[in-house]
Amino acid sequence: MAEPPLLAIRSLPSWLLGRAAARGRALVAEALAAEDLRMWHHVVLSAVHDLAPVAQADLGRGIGLDPKDLVGILNDLQAAGLVRREPDPGDRRKNAVSLTPEGERLLTRCERAARAANDTLLAPLSAAERDQFTDLLIRISGTDG
Template identity: 70%
Template structure:
């Protein structure tokens, strides 16, 4: 695996740079774990959101995961072709599509959730349990996620 040259010392100490590097490493670990289950990152994000929200209108699903509608169509086409979600007219508004997860999709999202948790365990392995708890609390506070 090729190594990247070190960043200038003035950059290496910036929290934003360090968070970006940690995020890139985390994304790579999770992407590799998901690939072993046959999913790409966005496919997992959408499938997990459908599992949480479904049945859900396609437009609402896109807004909930911050995915462009054109990209959402492609991801949903892939998930539907693999038998992981169903897309049908929304009974509340037939002009919209409602997305539901299939039993096969539920099984896959469960495996992928476990794989992502293992990957994140690898990412946080240098930290003790207490440090992980504090770190996640701090990340939650600075990211604005509640």
């Protein structure tokens, strides 16, 4: 019997992680789409929640997003009434970004949806395996979680 194609590649941890990450992104993107939100919009809302009020430049650096892309996302979020940009009290030449009450409500719904999507992704694992898997991912990703 012939060996399945790409067996050597498909057994690599990097390949498997990539496939799992793609599935996870797709599940989260689908969950966020139900709230009429895209992935980067969710990232920006979450970062603004954690850092607000935050200078627009600091926000972009904090999430690793190109300033031009960030402006477009903030324009979308502001037009939807989810964030506000006001002069930064520390430096009036800069904009400080914060969430509106509607932005807070949407972020709460999106966080629930993203957690549910991740629960679907990790459904084959026990609770202990999920914790171990997450700990291992943190270790190999070089992040602190």
